[in-house]
Amino acid sequence: MALRKDHQGMAVLVDALIFLVALSILVAVVHSTTDKGTSDDRTGLLRSYHSVMLSAELPGEDGSSMSSATLGDYLIALSISGAPDEEQVERIEGMVNGTITELERTEGRTWLVIELGTLTFHFGSVYLEEGGDVYADRRELGGGSVVSTLFLSG
Amino acid sequence: MDREGVGGFLESILAVMVVITASSVFMVVLASGTLQVDGDFAKGDLISWLAENGLYSENGVIHMDGSNEDMDALSFPEEISGMTLTYRSSGNSTPIRSLNLGSRPLGDVLAFQLPLLIELNGRVVAGIMEVRAWH
Numbered sequence: 001m002a003l004r005k006d007h008q009g010m011a012v013l014v015d016a017l018i019f020l021v022a023l024s025i026l027v028a029v030v031h032s033t034t035d036k037g038t039s040d041d042r043t044g045l046l047r048s049y050h051s052v053m054l055s056a057e058l059p060g061e062d063g064s065s066m067s068s069a070t071l072g073d074y075l076i077a078l079s080i081s082g083a084p085d086e087e088q089v090e091r092i093e094g095m096v097n098g099t100i101t102e103l104e105r106t107e108g109r110t111w112l113v114i115e116l117g118t119l120t121f122h123f124g125s126v127y128l129e130e131g132g133d134v135y136a137d138r139r140e141l142g143g144g145s146v147v148s149t150l151f152l153s154g
Numbered sequence: 155m156d157r158e159g160v161g162g163f164l165e166s167i168l169a170v171m172v173v174i175t176a177s178s179v180f181m182v183v184l185a186s187g188t189l190q191v192d193g194d195f196a197k198g199d200l201i202s203w204l205a206e207n208g209l210y211s212e213n214g215v216i217h218m219d220g221s222n223e224d225m226d227a228l229s230f231p232e233e234i235s236g237m238t239l240t241y242r243s244s245g246n247s248t249p250i251r252s253l254n255l256g257s258r259p260l261g262d263v264l265a266f267q268l269p270l271l272i273e274l275n276g277r278v279v280a281g282i283m284e285v286r287a288w289h
Contacts, residue, residue: 010162012165012166013165013166015169016169016172016176017172020172023176023179023180027179030183049269051213051269052271052280052281053280055271055280056279057277057278060277068277095280098243098245099280100245101244102245102282106267
């Protein structure tokens with residue numbers, strides 16, 4: 001009687017351990033699924049901010065033919081005309097700073113890399129945390145003459 | 155009850171405790187997962203509703219000189235009784251347009267912000283729509 005009771009106790013313990021292992025696997029699956037969803041959300045969010053930023057129109061300037069052009073159009077024009085001067089780079093910075101500020105305020109470290117032909121311009125502070133996730137949204141404009149990549153870390 | 159019997163009895167108690175602990179963890183995991191799914195669902199519904207009523211557009215432009223006259227006639231999505239919408243330009247915290255719709259907030263508030271293009275003084279600029287909605 002005492003031996004049978006002992007065996008029953010062992011059987012329950014084994015059952016409980018099996019249950020615990022199954023539960024651990026389930027938790028791992030749920031956790032990995034949740035992470036993927038978050039990653040998709042952040043990628044989608046980055047894409048939305050990037051689209052809006054590139055579609056915004058330049059500040060009006062008297063007599064400027066580019067006053068109603070979008071930032072994307074302006075970047076393409078600059079890639080054709082050659083190296084942008086300091087004033088043009090400041091103009092780009094003024095157009096992208098708001099988006100970078102918004103994303104840094106709500107999501108994490110954000111920076112933008114614009115490639116105009118062979119030239120590369122960085123806006124915002126590049127921040128790479130060891131082991132941290134970095135999300136990116138890359139756009140090619142003007143047949144690849146302009147590449148704009150928006151990064152989000154964390 | 156001899157030593158083996160006592161051992162078996164203690165093992166049974168230990169096993170029951172393990173099962174109870176594991177079940178509790180399981181319930182918490184399930185509950186947290188459910189809450190998150192509900193929140194996402196409500197947000198998606200709300201974004202669709204805002205787009206259908208011309209208050210948000212993913213690819214289009216929202217004009218900031220819109221009238222607020224017809225806003226009282228809006229019927230909210232299910233489980234939403236009121237909301238506030240604030241439009242502003244990106245990187246600038248000064249509101250350009252604010253809408254208070256429905257009843258005053260009661261209980262939990264769902265809050266998020268979305269990027270969008272807004273027309274301001276005849277120019278299309280990068281903007282932000284801040285949404286606060288409640289049941």
